[in-house]
Amino acid sequence: MSTTPTHDSLSTMDVGIVGGTGPAGRALGARLASVGFEVVIGSRSAERAQEIVDEIHKKWPDRDLALVPAANAVAASAPLVVLATPWDAAADTAASLRAELVGKVVVSMGNALAKVDGELRAVVPPGGSVAAGVQAALPESLVSAAFHHLPARALGDLDRPATGDVLICSDHPEATRATAELVRRLADLRPFDAGSLAAAGPVEAFTAVLLGLNARYKGRATIHLTGIDDSPR
Numbered sequence: 001m002s003t004t005p006t007h008d009s010l011s012t013m014d015v016g017i018v019g020g021t022g023p024a025g026r027a028l029g030a031r032l033a034s035v036g037f038e039v040v041i042g043s044r045s046a047e048r049a050q051e052i053v054d055e056i057h058k059k060w061p062d063r064d065l066a067l068v069p070a071a072n073a074v075a076a077s078a079p080l081v082v083l084a085t086p087w088d089a090a091a092d093t094a095a096s097l098r099a100e101l102v103g104k105v106v107v108s109m110g111n112a113l114a115k116v117d118g119e120l121r122a123v124v125p126p127g128g129s130v131a132a133g134v135q136a137a138l139p140e141s142l143v144s145a146a147f148h149h150l151p152a153r154a155l156g157d158l159d160r161p162a163t164g165d166v167l168i169c170s171d172h173p174e175a176t177r178a179t180a181e182l183v184r185r186l187a188d189l190r191p192f193d194a195g196s197l198a199a200a201g202p203v204e205a206f207t208a209v210l211l212g213l214n215a216r217y218k219g220r221a222t223i224h225l226t227g228i229d230d231s232p233r
């Protein structure tokens, strides 16, 4: 495996998903594999990773999905790594993989949410966002925040295109570019540079509003911006 990918050198192999066995990680992994990426589905338990990969292959028997089950440390050895653990485990998990992640683009997709009075509400984590906490835990990595607003059910339904806009925040232009390239490979998703990691807090927090809408309207809503085009900068 090579080291840090650039936006125009992103290989069709080697995306690692740490915490890839949950709904979000497995949906993203299946979607990336459906367009030709080789994806390492990481877990704290290699057995669980195997179970989940078997489930995905069973669900989509006619698709050639290059999914590799592995321990999180193996997933973190991929050139580009997505962190898909629960939000409150993201920084500690990242810190435990710091050596594997040096110099790499690490995409944080965690949303800090808590259920209060039956409603999911946004929580402000230390540093202002989940992604900021991950960046603080990984000072030698290039952290971006992305994929917060895509419901796993829609992302993982390979019979339908995944549609919507993906807001990307990072303090590293290289991470924004590499993340945007990843998104661009998934036809019908549009990547947008949403600014520095300082913007990740409100981006993450808005997920609470979307989840509330989806619960009340029984939908799969995501965001789609109007009045802007997504030409690469």
Ligand SMILES: NC(=O)c1ccc[n+]([C@@H]2O[C@H](COP(=O)([O-])OP(=O)(O)OC[C@H]3O[C@@H](n4cnc5c(N)ncnc54)[C@H](OP(=O)(O)O)[C@@H]3O)[C@@H](O)[C@H]2O)c1
Pocket (backbone or CB within 6 Å): 018, 019, 020, 021, 022, 023, 024, 025, 042, 043, 044, 045, 048, 049, 083, 084, 085, 086, 087, 089, 093, 109, 110, 111, 112, 147, 148, 149, 150, 151, 152, 153
């Ligand atoms: N679900 C969605 O629709 C969605 C959409 C966008 C973003 N997100 C965000 O994506 C992240 C993952 O969401 P999810 O619903 O897939 O979460 P999840 O199912 O709660 O967790 C994902 C995986 O993380 C691992 N994990 C659980 N507790 C952990 C801990 N304490 N330390 C390290 N790893 C742990 C588990 O894998 P192993 O037991 O196999 O290690 C689990 O399968 C969340 O931060 C969420 O906010 C979710």
